[in-house]
Amino acid sequence: MRGRPASAMGLLRQVDAVARAAFPTSLTALLMVLAAVPVGLPGLVPAVALPCIVFWSVFRPAALPPLAVFGLGLLGDLLSFAPVGSGVLTLLVVVGLVTRWRRFLVKQSFLAVWLAYCGVALGAAALEWLLQVVLGWRVVPVAPGFYQALMSAGLYPGLAWIMSRIHEAMSRAESAP
Amino acid sequence: MIRLSIPLRQALSRLSLPVLIALAFGTMLLGKADALLAERARMALADALAPIWSILQQPVASVRGTVQEAEFLLSLRAENARLREENERLRRWQATALALEAENAVLQRQLRFMPEAAPAFQTVRVVADGGGIYARAVLLGIGPNHGVRKGQIALDERGLVGRVTEVGLRSARLLLATDMNSRIPVVLEGSRARAMMVGTNGARPRLQHWPEGSVPEEGERIVTSAEAAAFPAGLPVGIVRRSEGGAPEVELFARLDRLDVVRLFDYGLGGILPPEAVARPEPRPRR
Numbered sequence: 286m287r288g289r290p291a292s293a294m295g296l297l298r299q300v301d302a303v304a305r306a307a308f309p310t311s312l313t314a315l316l317m318v319l320a321a322v323p324v325g326l327p328g329l330v331p332a333v334a335l336p337c338i339v340f341w342s343v344f345r346p347a348a349l350p351p352l353a354v355f356g357l358g359l360l361g362d363l364l365s366f367a368p369v370g371s372g373v374l375t376l377l378v379v380v381g382l383v384t385r386w387r388r389f390l391v392k393q394s395f396l397a398v399w400l401a402y403c404g405v406a407l408g409a410a411a412l413e414w415l416l417q418v419v420l421g422w423r424v425v426p427v428a429p430g431f432y433q434a435l436m437s438a439g440l441y442p443g444l445a446w447i448m449s450r451i452h453e454a455m456s457r458a459e460s461a462p
Numbered sequence: 463m464i465r466l467s468i469p470l471r472q473a474l475s476r477l478s479l480p481v482l483i484a485l486a487f488g489t490m491l492l493g494k495a496d497a498l499l500a501e502r503a504r505m506a507l508a509d510a511l512a513p514i515w516s517i518l519q520q521p522v523a524s525v526r527g528t529v530q531e532a533e534f535l536l537s538l539r540a541e542n543a544r545l546r547e548e549n550e551r552l553r554r555w556q557a558t559a560l561a562l563e564a565e566n567a568v569l570q571r572q573l574r575f576m577p578e579a580a581p582a583f584q585t586v587r588v589v590a591d592g593g594g595i596y597a598r599a600v601l602l603g604i605g606p607n608h609g610v611r612k613g614q615i616a617l618d619e620r621g622l623v624g625r626v627t628e629v630g631l632r633s634a635r636l637l638l639a640t641d642m643n644s645r646i647p648v649v650l651e652g653s654r655a656r657a658m659m660v661g662t663n664g665a666r667p668r669l670q671h672w673p674e675g676s677v678p679e680e681g682e683r684i685v686t687s688a689e690a691a692a693f694p695a696g697l698p699v700g701i702v703r704r705s706e707g708g709a710p711e712v713e714l715f716a717r718l719d720r721l722d723v724v725r726l727f728d729y730g731l732g733g734i735l736p737p738e739a740v741a742r743p744e745p746r747p748r749r
Contacts, residue, residue: 318511321590321601322518323721324526328595351482359489363507365594366635369493369500374486381479417596420494425642429595429663 305455309345310353312451313337314360316444321364328429330365331372332437334358335409336444338376339402342383343390344452354380371416375409395445403438410434505630508590512603512633515589519603523722581694583725586610589633598641598663599627600721602634609728610634613692616724621698621715622646622686623724638718639699640667647689648699648712652682656689659699659712665719666703666711678702678710694729 313334320329334357341349358373365372383390383405390398410430417425466474493500534541570577589603604610616623616636624644628635639646644661648669655676661667669678678684682702688695700714 318514319518321511322515322522323588323591323600324522327591327593327598329591330594351478355482355485358486360507363504366504366592366597366599367594368490369503370486370488370490373489374483377479377483377486381483416490420490421596425596426663433595 301458305458306348308451308455309337309341309348310357312448313341313357317357317361317364326436328365328433328436330361331367331413332433332440333444334361334372334376335379335406335437336402336441337448338380339383339405339441340445340448342380343387343398344449345455346384346387349380351377351380367413368417368420371413371420374416375412378412379405379409395442399438399441399445402441403434406434406437406441407431410437501628505628505633505635508592508601508633508635509630512589512601515601516587516603519587519589526720581727581729583727584608584610585723585725586634587723588636588721592635593638593641596642596663598638598644598661598718599624600636600638602626602636602724602726604632604634606632608634610726611728614726614728615693615697616726617697618716618721618724620717621700623716623718623721625692626726636724639714639716640665640718646699647687647693648684649687649695650676650678650682650702651685652679656687659684666705666713669702669710669712672710680704684712 316333316337317330320333338349338354338357342354354376355373358376359369361367361376362369362372386401390401393401410433414425414427414430569575586602586604586608588600590601592599592601602610610626610629612626612629614626616626622639624636624638624641626634627637637644639659639661640663641661642663644659644667646659646667648657648659649655650657650672653676655673655678657672657678658670659667660670669684672678680702684699684702686693686695686697686699698715700712700716703711703713705711
């Protein structure tokens, strides 16, 4: 075997980098699958997906490419038996808007980001409701969407706290020589 | 990895979001045009995830059990008094039931009544929420050689839960009676009048289309009707309650908020399925 120790280190480092890059997407997917376990709260899957997606696209946009968002949206639609594509479009629009405001949002305090998130969650619920009405061609009540936005806004602080710990750890690992 | 020039890469990354948004519209159209494809994709995903959910079921159930235990401890005294009172009432009913059973046996003997065979059922576990916010459904984890078919009827230990609408290899989707798409023909037990129980996504489905002159009364028992060959007659559904607006609603016997296991009955019926279930119910295999 002719191997150079330096290249092995390089390989490890590459594996590490790939794992770091894939982590936000896989964590979000895992949380969505776990949220489908019935605990008596309907609509937990989209309510869990949105905080993760908004957080990562504000603080680590490189780790959440649009293609991954598309995949996560599709997963959510299939898991929650929503019309296929409605969650995909909602998440992509949210990511598009958030990346546009990201420079502004990154500098804000946690509370301000949370408030902005509440607005985004309401907008996303409204868009999803609209798509539900258009695709199903019948009027559905507004209350569940509103309730989902509230639940998602309530989940954000806890999820964001965990994810910001992870984000800091990842930044430390990246800045290490 | 293909090496691209920096401006080209920037242009590509700027383009990817609009292209993907267009693709999302395409997905929506595809899901609308080919509902069967979407259904298959859903059931394939549910099949793949069903083992994970089944494993998770154990800890979730134990946590829920602990919480419930704590609630029971808190309401021990009140619960005890309620049970004592209920026990008294049930004792009186037991006497009535025994008398009626004896009378029924005598009458059946006199009429040469042929009793119907008890329907076969299998007990399956609820593994995941299959609804989302605008639908009420659950996913069932079933074994590989399950014999579960579309259109089978699910009951919990108290009453009607819903119907199986989609069946995969290891999972099946059960549309609950509270879903917006659920329409269940029922009979008001007091007046024998027929009505429709229409799901609203809320906890209590509404009653509609009862015949003029037999308004559903508060507290009246509701059972299924054999209309349209979708349900066997006489399955317990719930009791009539008046909403604040005065509209009759059904308080279901089944506890849909805490479904752990359900019984799937095979009555061999092939009636109407909810609109989003595209395929017709499969016929029962001949034995």
